[in-house]
Amino acid sequence: MIGTLFAWVQEAGRSQPNLGETIMHHVTDSHEWEAPWGVVHLPRWVVHVGPVTIDLSPTKHVVMMLIGAVLVATIMIWTARRTTREGAEKAPRGLANMIEAFVIFLRDEVVMANIGHGGEKYVPYVLSLFFFILVSNLLGLLPWGATATANISVTAALAILSFIMIEVAGFQSLGPSGYAKTIFYAPEGMGPVGKALMLAIMTPVELLGKLTKPFALAIRLFANMNAGHFVILALVGLAIMAGGIWMTVVPVVAPILMSVAIMLLELFVAFLQAYIFAMLTSVFIGLIRHAH
Numbered sequence: 001m002i003g004t005l006f007a008w009v010q011e012a013g014r015s016q017p018n019l020g021e022t023i024m025h026h027v028t029d030s031h032e033w034e035a036p037w038g039v040v041h042l043p044r045w046v047v048h049v050g051p052v053t054i055d056l057s058p059t060k061h062v063v064m065m066l067i068g069a070v071l072v073a074t075i076m077i078w079t080a081r082r083t084t085r086e087g088a089e090k091a092p093r094g095l096a097n098m099i100e101a102f103v104i105f106l107r108d109e110v111v112m113a114n115i116g117h118g119g120e121k122y123v124p125y126v127l128s129l130f131f132f133i134l135v136s137n138l139l140g141l142l143p144w145g146a147t148a149t150a151n152i153s154v155t156a157a158l159a160i161l162s163f164i165m166i167e168v169a170g171f172q173s174l175g176p177s178g179y180a181k182t183i184f185y186a187p188e189g190m191g192p193v194g195k196a197l198m199l200a201i202m203t204p205v206e207l208l209g210k211l212t213k214p215f216a217l218a219i220r221l222f223a224n225m226n227a228g229h230f231v232i233l234a235l236v237g238l239a240i241m242a243g244g245i246w247m248t249v250v251p252v253v254a255p256i257l258m259s260v261a262i263m264l265l266e267l268f269v270a271f272l273q274a275y276i277f278a279m280l281t282s283v284f285i286g287l288i289r290h291a292h
Helices: 002-012 019-027 060-086 095-115 119-139 152-181 192-241 249-289
Strands: 032-035 038-041 046-049 052-055
Touching: 019 192, 032 060, 060 095, 060 119, 095 119, 095 249, 119 152, 119 249, 152 192, 152 249, 192 249
Parallel strands: none
Antiparallel strands: 032 038, 046 052
């Protein structure tokens, strides 16, 4: 984002920049990455399978996801080794201590509190979700970074993974007959006609309820990560559009101060959205495992 703002300032000295085009260029995905040393044109990989053309070309959001995955894996492996080296009787220091605090909080207050007995096996997945989303969110706040979680395709893929995990957890806990009741619902004690009517009414409702869970997860993360970027870029862009570098003090300071405040809010939202995604995934797993 800061790299984009630098480009705006340089352009403002020559002509009026296109605010809307610049904002959309920063927020949307592309095959170009604005690196510190200049614009990097990412390779294009197109595979032809008969009449079908498959585009496997990486984009800047794919690059950010790869960087985020490598960072998460590196930090977690380093923390695990350091914690093992320190021993169970001695708390780790520095970054390892902070990571351990996050892990313990998520395990005890998010996963186990919402899933209950048997929730230990879901801890690794929820932790992976949280830290990957968090790092992806934070990468978008760095200079020349991009927010992969502001891409609906990325959030939808994460939501689909959670959806699969939720349904598999329900099937394993309830068995085939119990899982079927989460779709084909008819209260006990009703006559044949009443059960038939309830099945006709409730089955579409239950199916829709299953599909709205991943939809809500995907849209919530996508919308929140985009909203802050739009506000920050619009405020700074308005300041630059007002007169470039030689504008008066008041039109410059007010939008910049508001942008700093929104940036701090974005930092909080980055943690909050990762927590909400992990928490709701745990809640949905707990709900289907204890369908009664």
